[in-house]
Structures are given as structure tokens and as C-alpha cells.
Amino acid sequence: MRLVLQLVARLLVVVILCLTAATVWATVDAYRSVDRATAASADRVSEALQALYWRELLLRSSRMHEHLLPVPEWRTTETVKLISPGICVQFEPAKPFEKPLCGQSQGLGKAPPRWFASAVQTLLGGHAAVARPISARETTAGVVSASPDPDAAIRLAWAHILDNIGVALLMAAAIALLASIAIAHTLAPARSIVAALQRMAHGQYRTALPRFHSMELAMIGKAVTDLGDRLAAAMEERAALTRRLLEIRDDERRALARELHDEFGQNLTAILAFANTIEAGTQDKSVAEDARMISRASLRIMASLRDTLNRLRHPPAEELGLEASLISLVDSWHSQHAARPLIQLDMQGDLADVRGTVAATAYRVAQECLTNALRHSAAREIVLRIERRSGEENALLIRVEDDGGGDAASVQQSAGFGLTGIRERLAALGGSLSIARARRGVSVAATIPLAA
Structure with missing residues (x-):
């Protein structure tokens, strides 16, 4: 597998791990943001009702305090604006059959998958209600209790996660793409080094490499250049030694050819002459036949010797x-x-x-x-x-x-x-x-x- 692909694959693994961690963090943060929204809604509504309570108390000082409870006209549009989506607020003590006042829960996003809802509720638990007194000095003024709607809370968490995951996916894709381009650009000079090594494998030992900006690649390029120079020098020395050995061997071949020609050639000629003389001067047919056999054997040896001399002598191509x-x-x-x-x-x-x-x-x-x-x-x-x-x-x-x-x-x-x-x-x-x-x-x- 190519190094660029290996590095890109490892980068993708790192990006996936980071994306997974970001998803877990986004899930926890989105789920806990509902608790923060619950507390914020309780604080805002309690502050608004505190101002309303003291105004009514000052305007109607002749009335009993219990006649101000619950605070008059607290279920208004202005109060609803103070409540976060998916949060319900209840004034205590409440009137009989009075329902909690809830924030807008429409358009909170699509319903999450069942596995997400069950997994989040199992791992992170439920949401606790938040109670805030209307007045710290007047404990009888009442209490504002805010609690999230469980279904709306899950929807808000899921929508928040989808938004974060979408941004995270875009960032991960951009990081992977830009990092892959940077890695490929950084490792591009490696092709020059591989090409130089391939040329060296075919005998072109002294190969010029471009100047690399990366220190590591520059060190590798210098090592390849030095190796090529040493190989070229070694091959030149080897070629010179081989030529010298061939010259010595050719001299030995020529000397051997002279020895064979002078010694074996003369002796074979003498043997052939003696055999011809014996064949011509004898009357014994068996002796004459033996002499002819010696002549034929001598001629075969002389032919073989001639071939050997032709191979040992200096090749005629030079002349x-x-x-x-x-x-x-x-x-x-x-x-x-x-x-x-x-x-x-x-x-x-x-x-x-x-x-x-x-x-x-x-x-x-x-x-x-x-x-x-x-x-x-x-x-x-x-x-x-x-x-x-x-x-x-x-x-x-x-x-x-x-x-x-x-x-x-x-x-x-x-x-x-x-x-x-x-x-x-x-x-x-x-x-x-x-x-x-x-x-x-x-x-x-x-x-x-x-x-x-």
C-alpha cells in the first residue's frame, strides 16, 4: 500500500475518533443544556413575578398578603416569552385545576430515533425540576417551579446534536481533504528518489536529484546520491580490474597457444611422419594397419589442436x-x-x-x-x-x-x-x-x- 494512502487512512481514523468524541461531547452538552434552559427560565420568571408581586403589594397595601397569591395576571404573553422552548413553569401555590405555563414546543425538530432517546435517558438520566422563590425576604410570596417536558427535551437535544454533527462533519471532511493534499504534496519528492533508485538499478549510478525543502527528504536524497557515487566508483574500479584481468588472460592464452603450437604441433608432426615411414617401409600388413591408425589419430589430434589454437590466439576482429x-x-x-x-x-x-x-x-x-x-x-x-x-x-x-x-x-x-x-x-x-x-x-x- 502506498505511503500516501497509509497516512491518509491513519488521518481518517484520527478524524473519526475525534468526530466520535465530539459527538459524545455534543450529546452530553445538548442534553445538559436543557437543565441550563430550565434554570434560566425559572430565574427569569421568578424575577418578573417578583417585580409584579412588589408592585401589587405597594399598590394594594390595605389588602392582606394572602390575597396577592397567586400573583395577579402572571399568566401573560410576556411571561411566556421568558420561558425557553420545551420548558413548563408552575406557580406555587397554584390555583385548583391550573395547568403549567409552557414555552413554545412546536417546531423543535424531528422526533429522534427510539434508540437515541432510550440510550440518552439510560446513560444521562432524567431532568430535575428547578424551584426559585419569588422573593428571598418574603417566603410567603410563592415559588416558581420550572421543569422540562421530557419529549421536548429529547427533541431539543437531538436537534442540537444534528446541528453540531453537521458542522463537525464538514470540518472533518475539510481537514481530511486539506491534510491529504498537504501529505501528498510533501511526499511528492519521494517519486524523484524512487526514480533515481530505479535508474541506479539499471546502471545509471550517478543521478542528479532535485533540492528538497524537507530536511528528512534532503537527507535521504543526499544518501542516495552518495550511494550512487560510491557504486559508480566501485563499478569503474571493477571494470578497470576486469579489463586488466582480461588482458592478462589474453596474454596467457597467447603464450599457451605458442607452447601448444611449438611443442604439441612439432611432436604430432613427427609422430605423423614416423607413422607414414613405418607404413611405407614395412611388409607386415598388421604393422602397416597400426601405422595408418596412428596417422589417422594424429590427424584428428592435429585438427582438434588447430581449433584450440584458433580460439586461444588473438581474435581476428581487432585486425x-x-x-x-x-x-x-x-x-x-x-x-x-x-x-x-x-x-x-x-x-x-x-x-x-x-x-x-x-x-x-x-x-x-x-x-x-x-x-x-x-x-x-x-x-x-x-x-x-x-x-x-x-x-x-x-x-x-x-x-x-x-x-x-x-x-x-x-x-x-x-x-x-x-x-x-x-x-x-x-x-x-x-x-x-x-x-x-x-x-x-x-x-x-x-x-x-x-x-x-
Whole structure:
């Protein structure tokens, strides 16, 4: 899962938790606000009736105090305005059959769900009535008792919660959206780092990264740049060592070729001459037959030695050029192995100026791939394709494909000296080797940068 999505998911979890906490707080506050409204209504009505009581008491001083109870004309429109919606006020002592005076309870919102009403009443309990004396000095003046209507209280709490939750949802959505944009913008430079690592995986070790404003990303970018520089330096040192080892090995191959030619070649020639002399000078048929067998064995060994010397000697590509050396290589295979599969040579692009180490490496790759295809497969046809690619690639592509039905995976995992040598030569020039399954066999492709 992408890091941006993970951070956004965690942010949404935090927002949901905060929204849940806000919902619980809003529920408790809305439910308790009914108690506050009840107390406020009792205070306002008691203050209004206190003023009315003292006015009547002063105007009618000749009357008894009990004749003022209940306070005359207290059930008025002005008194109703002092009562909060859903709150009912009762004057004590009340007249017989007198109903409480209630505030406006219409339009308090939709009826809440049953589970909400039962849950709130179970967890938070009911609402207590609030009593306020009309006068603190005259205890006989009466008492104002305010109590909320249970159904109206639940409706008020539900409407208050819906209002708060709506605002909270809008704020949560805005916070999640803006935070997601900020997180995505902050982590956007990570794509540059990933792209640089991917280029490094393909061999482009020295990759320039943009300047990051975040300290953490800047540290990561610097570490990636330093790693690329160290890898590039290590690969350059490795390539130099590989080239030096190849030069030493080529010198050893040439020295070995001279030794084989001087020692084995002369001895085999002498053996062949002795066998011919014995065959010509003897009258014994069995001895003559043995001499002929020795001659034939010597000729086979000399042919094998000649092939070995051709492989050990300096490749002709450095002197003749790649195109001429490849034509000579294919012709030699045809002449020596007439019964073997057909080898098709396909050359594309201008190969005339491909010489030196690149030409020698391409020749060795083609030679080794042809040898493996002829020895280890039952191919009827082998295609050797050499292509020079210009432009940005500027590389030489060597591809050998056969129809012998081999296993590309086993060839890829092979630790033979031939493929190992090819990989070393290509690594010394910054090239690459790939082995894949062809339509009817195995395809081996090597790429050599011409800049090498």
C-alpha cells in the first residue's frame, strides 16, 4: 500500500475518533443544556413575578398578603416569552385545576430515533425540576417551579446534536481533504528518489536529484546520491580490474597457444611422419594397419589442436574488423561441420569502423554462443544477428538464436567458463547479457556500448 494512502487512512481514523468524541461531547452538552434552559427560565420568571408581586403589594397595601397569591395576571404573553422552548413553569401555590405555563414546543425538530432517546435517558438520566422563590425576604410570596417536558427535551437535544454533527462533519471532511493534499504534496519528492533508485538499478549510478525543502527528504536524497557515487566508483574500479584481468588472460592464452603450437604441433608432426615411414617401409600388413591408425589419430589430434589454437590466439576482429571476422567465423564453421545445422549471419548497420576491444568482445561473444549452440543443442538452424544501433542507444547488439529447444532458465543459471567469460568481458565494457526463451529454442543477446 502506498505511503500516501497509509497516512491518509491513519488521518481518517484520527478524524473519526475525534468526530466520535465530539459527538459524545455534543450529546452530553445538548442534553445538559436543557437543565441550563430550565434554570434560566425559572430565574427569569421568578424575577418578573417578583417585580409584579412588589408592585401589587405597594399598590394594594390595605389588602392582606394572602390575597396577592397567586400573583395577579402572571399568566401573560410576556411571561411566556421568558420561558425557553420545551420548558413548563408552575406557580406555587397554584390555583385548583391550573395547568403549567409552557414555552413554545412546536417546531423543535424531528422526533429522534427510539434508540437515541432510550440510550440518552439510560446513560444521562432524567431532568430535575428547578424551584426559585419569588422573593428571598418574603417566603410567603410563592415559588416558581420550572421543569422540562421530557419529549421536548429529547427533541431539543437531538436537534442540537444534528446541528453540531453537521458542522463537525464538514470540518472533518475539510481537514481530511486539506491534510491529504498537504501529505501528498510533501511526499511528492519521494517519486524523484524512487526514480533515481530505479535508474541506479539499471546502471545509471550517478543521478542528479532535485533540492528538497524537507530536511528528512534532503537527507535521504543526499544518501542516495552518495550511494550512487560510491557504486559508480566501485563499478569503474571493477571494470578497470576486469579489463586488466582480461588482458592478462589474453596474454596467457597467447603464450599457451605458442607452447601448444611449438611443442604439441612439432611432436604430432613427427609422430605423423614416423607413422607414414613405418607404413611405407614395412611388409607386415598388421604393422602397416597400426601405422595408418596412428596417422589417422594424429590427424584428428592435429585438427582438434588447430581449433584450440584458433580460439586461444588473438581474435581476428581487432585486425580484420568485426564484419570480416564474423564472415570468416561462419565460413569456418560451415567448412568444418558440413553436416551440422545451417548458420545464418545477419548484419545490420555500419560495422566497418567497429574495431579494437569492442570488435574483439563482440567476436568472442558470437564465437562462444555459436559453440554452445552447436555443442549443447539439437538445432537445425542458428541465426547470428549483429546490429549497430545509433542515436541515444549507440550500442552494438549481438543475438544468437537457435531452434534446438533448450531450457533458457538452466542456461541462465549455468556457471560454465564460457558464459562467465562473456559476462566478464561485457562487464568490463559496461555491457549486458540476457538469456531468454525463443520461439523454438534459446536466445542469447549481448549489448556493448560503442562509447566503450
